[in-house]
Each structure stands twice: as C-alpha cells, then as structure tokens.
Amino acid sequence: MNTKTSGPVSVVLGAGLMGRLLAWQLARAGHRVTVYEAGGADAQTSPARIAAAMLAPLAESAITEPSVVEMGRHALTRWPQLLAQLSQPVFFQQEGTLILWHRQDAAEARRFAGQLQVTNEKVPALPKVQALDATGVKQLEPSLENRFAQGLYLPGEGQLDNRQLLAALLHELQALQVELHWNSPRAPQDFQPGTSGQADWLFDCRGLGANAQWGQLRGVRGEVARIHAPEVSLSRPTRLIHPRYPIYIAPKQDHLFVIGATEIESNDLSPPSVRSTLELLSAAYAVHPGFAEARILEIATQCRPTLPDNLPAIRQLGPRCLQINGLYRHGFMISPALLDVVLEYVQAQTTTLAASLNLRVEEAAP
Template sequence: MTLAHTSFTILGAGLLGRLLAVTLARQGHAVSLYDKGGPLAEHSAARVAGGMIAPLAESAVAEHGVVRMGRHSLTRWPELIAPLSQPVFFQQEGTLLVWHRQDAPEATRMRQQFDATRALVTELPAVQSLDAQGMAQIEPALAARFAQGMYLPGEGQLDNRQLLAAQAHELERLGVQLHWNTPRELADFGPDHPGWLLDCRGLGARGEWPQLRGVRGEVIRVHAPEVTLQRPTRLLHPRYPAYIAPKEGNVFVIGATEIESEDLSSASVRSTLELLSAAYAVHPGFAEARILELSVQCRPALADNLPAVRQLAPRTLQVNGMYRHGWMIAPALHDVVLQVLDGGASPLAQQFDLAMELLK
C-alpha cells in the first residue's frame, strides 16, 4: 500500500474494524477506533461464531464470489495472524461431513452442489468420499458411528475469541487511540473531519444503511474431555444441520441456527435441544460435556445476503453485510478496502463479484 501517512477513524471494533485498525496502524497511520462495547467485543457477531474458514462447505448456501473470498482468506489468515504478539489457534485440517443413513438423500444433494460449485470455482479442491476405512483414517473417533462421510481438504478454522483478544492487545501496543464503550455515528464527524472515516459497525450502521437486517444465531460452547474430534465436523440433516468446531483444551463450539429475527434474548429451548442432540448424535462423549456458555448474537445482512462496500463521501467508506460468513470473508474484504484506499478501486472486488458503490 502506497497511501501517504494520514489519519483514520474507524467506527466498529468487531472483526473487520480490528483487522483494518491493526494493519493501518502497523503501516504508520494515525488510527482512532470507536466501539459501543469493550475490548472483549461483547456486542460483536464475531465473538459468537465458530471461526471456520470453509468455502466449499459453505458453498451450499453461499454465492460463488463469497466462496472465492473464502479461498482467498485461507491464504491470508496465517499471514494476518503471524505478526500478532499473542498466540492464536489456527488449523487447516479440512472439514468432515457425516450423516445418518436416513439422511443419505441430503448427502447426495450436497455432493451434487459441491461438484457444481467446483465446476465454476475451479481452484477448490476435490471432495473425497470416505468409506468405513477412510473414516477410520480421517476421524477415528467417529468410525464406529458413521460408515461413510465426505472430507473437504484444506479448509480451516481459528479461535475467534483468542484472535479478538490478540487484536485488542496489538491495538494497544501500536498506539491506536481506543475509545471503548463510546458509540459514534457518521454524523458525529463533520465534513471538516481530517483523514478517512471507515464504518464497520455491522447493525450499528443501520441509521445510514437502512437495508441492513439482523439474522439471529445461537452458539453453544462446551468442555468435552471425552471427545477427540480433530477438525470441524458437520452433521447433514434436512431440518437442523449443525457444525462442531473443536478448539484447544477440549472446548467445542456447536452451532448453525439461522433465524430471521433481531431478538437478542437468551437461546431458546428448541435450538438448544437441537444443537446438543446433533452433537450427541455425532459423538456420545458429548453427553458428559459441561456447558460453558449459551450465546446469542445477530449477524448483519443485506437483502441478498452478500457483503457490500460503498463510499458516501470522498473519504468515507462503509463495509457491511458479512452475514454468516464473517470469519470466512473478512480478510478478503480487508484487502479490498486497502486497495480502495490506495488507488480508488479494487481489482479483487471484481474477482469476488463484490458490490461496490464508489464515487467517480
């Protein structure tokens, strides 16, 4: 990036806001960051997530441009994590899909969807069909319960809580002006405001972007010493598909609920039962797990469930609409924004089919 040293004011210290703040500060720019919450990102959808970077697995519900962003991010995440002074768990051991016999038609449909996506997004690796022997090699703990599965090589995951904490530490180390518990609107900064304004507030930006809506997600974190899953595992089911993402220390994140609601009340009994039942159906060791947390948050989404970048003024950018794909696409959006700041356009955005509204 050849942008001359300038100042940046970033609204929103969720995933994308922190990524941009760390990069810009590291490049020598003066950065101020405002957020309605604190360094734990307690109001951010990024905190309540599985932290998976699984473009082929997500292709069942994602456009091809989003899948390409995910492939880009698989390369970029290790590069963005490496300079951080605190450790962040990152794994790239693929995704495993399993199903019960009665749900074999769902697996067939999913395999057809994967093959169709790979025909157009040719950089995606091939799906590997697993028989009983293949299951025993890929995930021995599940071999006795599932005689077949699908393995999606190369997909990854990280510990979202560790990364948010490491970014907060890095922001302090780099001298970013941190304004925690200080919500701000674009209107709080007049036309004479020096430098750039970057709005990454998610649903907090709805005053200026009324097309945004919230999509409720519920996630359960458990400690399960008897479970030894080695990679994210997804249970295919026509009504309530679920993922299980293993973190360090026998902690597992279980999720997949997606509800058209902006209700932030506690997790429902129905969703909790379905998620825990799915986990138990994958591995009986979850019966003795201890529930650490039931979390709820709303993800910011636009009408087409695709992210977008728009420029409201010569030095004001808004980035929003990451939907359920935040951890998978954030590095790609980060790189698009850096290209726009540097040259006024983004070749990457064309590659990702990303909606861009930039001033001429």
C-alpha cells in the first residue's frame, strides 16, 4: 500500500460506492486524498448500501444500452482484480444468472429471450443464453424441482456482497491515511483545484447530492428486502419475469437473500407501502415456498441518481474537476469502468477507454 505524502492532492466529494472506490485507488496511486461525505461512515444514505450488487450485463441488456453492457463485461474482469487488493474478504461469485417465469407469463418470457438474443448478436463476446427445460432448472437449482417448466441460464454473470465491500473499502481508506470528514457536505464551488493552496484534483461523486450543480439528475426509487431464509437454497441470482412485477433474488452468504423489484420515478425516501411489500414478498414466495418461514431483517428504500437517458456520464467542471454520476440501477456493474476511465484521465489528461466503452465525457454547460 502507498502512504506517501508527497504525491498530488485530491479531494473526493461523496463516500458512496463510487467515492470510496475512487478515493481508495487514488490513495494507492500515491495521492494525498481528502473525502467529504454528507452522511456517516456506515453509508446509510448511499443507494449502494441497499443494492443487490449483481453483475449481470446480459440480463440488464433487456432494459439498457450496449454501452452499459460493455461496462458490465469490463466489471466481470475488473472486480476480481480489485477485490484481490483488499485486506478484508468480500463475497464474490460468478455462477451466472437464472431467469424463470410462470406458465401464464410465457409470452413475456419469449419477448425477454428475444431481447437477449439481440444482445448476443451485437456483443458476441458475451456467453450465449442457454434455454432450460424443467430438468435443466432442477440441475442448476435442485430446490426448484417441479416448480418451473422452463427457464434461461446466463452463464458468467456474477454478484458480490455490497455491505462487505463498503466496509472493506472504508478499512482501506483508513489504512491508507485518507482524511475522512463525515457529516460534512461540500460542493465543487467550495474548492478551486489547481490554484495555490488548493487541491490538485477535485472529484464529485455525490450522486443525487450533486443535483444543485447537475440539474438533469433525478431520483429513481428502489425498494429492497433483506431476508434470512434457512429453508431456501439458491446458488445464484434468480430473476422472475412478470409483466407487472418482475423481481430478483440475490443469495448472499449464510442464507441471506436480497430481494428487490420496484422502480418508481421519485425522490421519495419514505418507507415502502404495505402493498409494494406484499407484492415483493409474495413474488419471492412464488419462486420458493421456503421464503414463507423466512425472517425479514430489513425493508429499505433508496433513490438511485439517474440522468435523462439512464446512462452514466463524466462531466468536466474545469481542467482538474470531474463529476461522476448517473449510475442509476447499475452502480456495481459499471463503477469499475467509470473508475478506470477517471484514473486514466488523471494519469494522461485524456482517455481512450471512455471511447471504447461509449461512455460520455463532457464539459459542463456554462
């Protein structure tokens, strides 16, 4: 680890997923880093804390653009490299994604499979979708025997434990002597990077906290349940196709499951409604009856920072001031690509990786 004090000075605003990743890698590269975060060290105000942290570029291609798919491919290679640099273990698996549906939703499943086929043709480097019959579903997930007649398997996709990662990154920041200021909101106008007595670089990773400076940002609300279900055994993230209420179930360690579904155009952070909670848990029960005896550990809401086209962007506020935002629902899947683009830009003041990923790097409007 690099704890030199003679390198460039960098300020990072925001200590969610993107802020922690960037501060950590800058510190490893020899930067003297200071972080300002409006919330606390526990990341309670960050969408990353309630995320399922799935790395599923092919599954997500049904609702997103090829550039996000390419960033997801990048992440599947990059996350193992990043996790290997941590001193604390973080759960990571790459056992693929299972897609299921009930018989009455077969038409919706055919539409979904068609979208994935188009992605496979556009991005041939992605593993091919595999169609499953009832036997194939049972072979992948024995506990689902006789429950689903058909399914799709997306090999190579993965997931990690979001809360373990956030804690491990905090540990690294402390070990690297990064200066951490909790409950200390700051904005880009509080700094003049590159001028005398100021930091060399400023990076704004505040998510929706940057709305005053990036007016196009909006919140997309998500509702997620964390469940302890000793009677449920699933080996990989599983998604249920439904025309109105699709869900995902991400199994973590020790029979902990993260279950989510809803996407509401809102900045509302109030608790979930009874109706949405019932629908979420009922859909999970429809996948596996063992969820009936599960214990609800937490039902949480958060708003993901989203730009009008639902794509991420890096914006230059000045020669040495970058805003990284718009991660939407794909934070864990695309953050390694955004990280590497920023690191490349800091090193060379230009980036070829952004162009290869079709990632927007733009100047802020005056």
